[in-house]
Amino acid sequence: MPVPVDWSRADLEPLVFARSGWSCDLCRMYLPGRAYSLQHRRARGAGGRRGGVLDTPWNLILMCGSATTGCHGWVEQTGEGRRWGQDHGFVIRGEARDPASVPMFRHRRDWVIPSVDEHGVGVWLPAEPDGVLT
């Protein structure tokens, strides 16, 4: 199956959930039966729509909580969380940075780039904090 150029949410949600092992990409909490939400690393208001990056495998990750609770709320709503999120790739500000080349500190343990392989299966690419692939 070729990788679709225009990702639909119907394609992306199963990909993102499976890639994350149904666990929060920040705190690693196993999510079935708990509150969860998809996070746009580069938000709509931060140029997410430009260049079609908003709903892509590189921009969507899985977080516990909602936009106001859990890890998702922490990185979106608190000063400490926003700063941490920007320093660790969970929040991407500015249109110059392509989510496909910005690593994130998954589970506060591994620097990786969320991606998808040639079969359309979600994968984590090993990365360095500065984005250079190992």
Ligand SMILES: [Zn+2]
């Ligand atoms: Zn979490």
